[in-house]
Amino acid sequence: MKKRIHFGFVLVYALVSYFCSCSAFYLPGLAPVSFCEDGKGGEDCQTEIQLFVNRLDSVESVLPYEYDVFDFCKDAKEMRPSENLGQVLFGERIESSPYKFKFKQDEKCKAVCTKNYKKGNQDDTTKLDFLKMGMHLNYQHHWIIDNMPVTWCYDVEDGQKYCNPGFPIGCFVTGDGRAKDACVINAEFNKKNTYYVFNHVDIKITYHSGAEEGWRGARLVAATLEPKSIKNTDEKNPSCEGGNPMEVPGEFNSDVSVVYTYSVTFEENNSIKWASRWDYILVSMPHTNIQWFSIMNSLVIVLFLSGMVAMIMLRTLHKDIARYNQVDQEDLIKLPSSKEKSFLPHEDAQEESGWKQVHGDVFRPPRKGMLLSVFLGQGAQISIMTFITLFLACLGFLSPANRGALMTCAVVLWVLLGTPAGYVSARLYKTFGGEKWKTNVLLTALLCPGIVFADFFLMNLILWVEGSSAAIPFGTLVAILALWFGISVPLTFVGAYFGFKKPAIEQPVRTNQIPRQIPEQSFFTKPIPGIVMGGILPFGCIFIQLFFILNSIWSHQMYYMFGFLFLVFIILLITCSEATILLCYFHLCAEDYHWWWRSFLTSGFTAVYLFIYAVHYFFSKLQIIGAASTILYFGYTMIMVLIFFLFTGTIGFFACFWFVNKIYSVVKVD
Incomplete structure (x- = not known):
């Protein structure tokens, strides 16, 4: 089994390396232009x-x-x-x-x-x-x-x-x-x-x-x-x-x-x-050697996390589930006051770990469930957009020769992916027991894009005042608003309609009416320390690649290594998922069942490290002077941080959601 997994990993890596070769610079189908000497030209040859x-x-x-x-x-x-x-x-x-x-x-x-x-x-x-x-x-x-x-x-x-x-x-x-x-x-x-x-x-x-x-x-x-x-x-x-x-x-x-x-x-x-x-x-x-060093560094982190997750899944959880489910029928004691078939293991076999003791509360709807569902809907939209954009860039469709194609592709994809955003947000909000579906749909369509547009508009005002060529013309701003309200918002409504039409996600265990009291937590299982620690490993996978991305944005260097970027993107997905699953398991073992928001914030905290690195980059690498330039730098950085926060938080949440459903559906405790 291990050989098959190893061979599969090598095969996937080889395929990605082949398709993401950094030699794929050109947009397929870009026609060359021929030149001839004066007097010998024509329609097919310029002079x-x-x-x-x-x-x-x-x-x-x-x-x-x-x-x-x-x-x-x-x-x-x-x-x-x-x-x-x-x-x-x-x-x-x-x-x-x-x-x-x-x-x-x-x-x-x-x-x-x-x-x-x-x-x-x-x-x-x-x-x-x-x-x-x-x-x-x-x-x-x-x-x-x-x-x-x-x-x-x-x-x-x-x-x-x-x-x-x-x-x-x-x-x-x-x-x-x-x-x-x-x-x-x-x-x-x-x-x-x-x-x-x-x-x-x-x-x-x-x-x-x-x-x-x-x-x-x-x-x-x-x-x-x-x-x-x-x-x-x-x-x-x-x-x-x-x-x-x-x-x-x-x-x-x-x-x-x-x-x-x-x-x-x-x-x-x-x-x-x-x-x-x-x-x-x-x-x-x-940069090639440094890029490969970054990939190897990230792979080591992924292997480390994968080993820990495998140890939990194959050893700890396997033993717990086997011991719990293999209790003989004769050792079960029936509760005389219950009308249902509820059973408890015999005292000799009743050594439950903490994560099983909170089975009646683990799917209790979170506080501020509407806001969480809105964030997850927007995060799903951004995640799909990012994956498709990087994949196309990796194949050479968004090369440096095709100027502006990368940003154009990202914006168009985001506009067209309003349906997944509305669907995910509505489905989760219904699962949380929410009833204000109109508010949920409007917030999904307007909240996060509105924050980004407001920041972008303020930065554009500064550019207008300074007479910079980066100032977006008024007609383009109107076009962006038309794309947002004319295409993205209606598609979000369509997705929300199908999301609310479907039944809520079925939970593997019932939720108790009375919440269980959470015992005193140690320092490392408290919410804030766990969230702060959760973003370290994902950030460690990307910080070298982040240096080259910031160089291309602020130091005007040409970025073309989308093959490396796509590999790091995949590694980031795996790292965010595994780090969130690990911390979620530790918190459940400590009998803390508030995992909904924590799973989102654990991997989403990587964006805070991104902001700290951007501040360090500003003061150590750049030579930017002037109040306007400083405001513009941090204004655009905040947009990037918000988008990254929604993206990483969504990845961690769905990984943890799958993990929790998996372990409690296997145990089947009621």
Whole structure:
């Protein structure tokens, strides 16, 4: 039997590893674009390469801004490609730029535009101050060519090369001569209290020729650049070789003129396939070994918990149940005052453990049963949404190439999964003996989503005030409300209708009319210590993975390892279930039958550790400054904590619900 279980575990692990291979980056069916030289193009082959620009962000500020806010060169015929819901919610603002290239036509030091700032002009002073602020906070450009980020590749420690999907707009040397951020790359950036604008870029576009592949033209497989600061005085005849860097003094005492230029070269490389053109970016992120360490760490925790649960189920409970049920008929004493067939074991065999003594109270409805059922309904909705989203991402459907697809998928799934939320909430509320079904349905549909939307709306107000590109347009907010009230709420009503229509969940034992008195509990079996201890092991499974997730959200690093994330998600489900079952068994043995809320809060307390870790991450890893950025960070963190609380609490509750029903249905005590 053990060999079969071990083989099954290995088989499942191998299948998950195969399907969740982190090489599945691309959305299946994403069509490549072919490029041809000028004069040889057609409908199936483009000749012009359009460079798009995205929002600018910084690790020192939560506030992203649109490209145009910094007074960079604008496209004469500006156009914005259509954006999905996820891109809008993440604050992405993609637009065309004046950087346009002809395929295989190299350009050298071509001027784009000149920006002049006149001393004494208030409008120019405001624009220049905003540009300085961007350099001071190390705001990063994000450029896109053929739906692929233009990267800045540079050497890091141990001779490794890191390819950053963004590059700074400039850098700053402080008043005491300390070079900040990118200013360390050039010894000429040494003037105190001076800003250096990266106004020139050397772009290299690598393509794969289709001459031997059976398709016309060529396909772009890489786009890299190197930012430079070069002072040009003549826009008509710019010189991009040598010269002094483009300085912007800290004090605006004289006119400033910034000439933006670029150079572009094309390089053929047929060894890089189009389907793997993101590899050079992802390989430069050295996280694989750490990820496997996280998986092994989590598996050890799961094996430890599984061993303890197996010991309880196979040894302790098995002996208790066997001793209880194998009492001979002749040793049973009939109660003369009872009209029913109630029996008690003989005194010699009557050594019941604590969990059997509370059989008449273990299914007594909990206090605040409506609130618990509402939480469980929303938790079920979130759990199913998370599983499907991660599974699709693991298969490659929600790759980085398909921008905003992850958030769009999550929102759409949540809206469509209102029926399970209403069904679970209604069924449990009816089992608890509740009768206010209208209130239950309304709270299920509105309470938790309302809290999230209120928090989100307040954060959006701050973004509006700050003029950030992450501010959601009013039309999008109306669309979100329409999805919520037009689709999710009606589906919740439908689920609740079927949930109330079905009979209450049948309990294996009857509940006594008079509650049993709970004996004095030890410190470790009291509610608060047990709940606090219950969230430690599940959090231990995820904290390494959590570091990379927070990096992708707040440090703007690319996250693509959904295979690892899906494995950790499965391990988290198992750990929450087993930890809650263990503590539930210990509390029942201590004759404490209040397990309904405790099972939910035990695994749900993992969210509190998540919040503590987020606070630690804020103060130790991030360099965020400013009151607005701080409020935004903790505001969005609270949304994440609430969602995680509902998810983990629901998993622990249903695991404990199954466990309690299982053991008392086997014993069949009345």
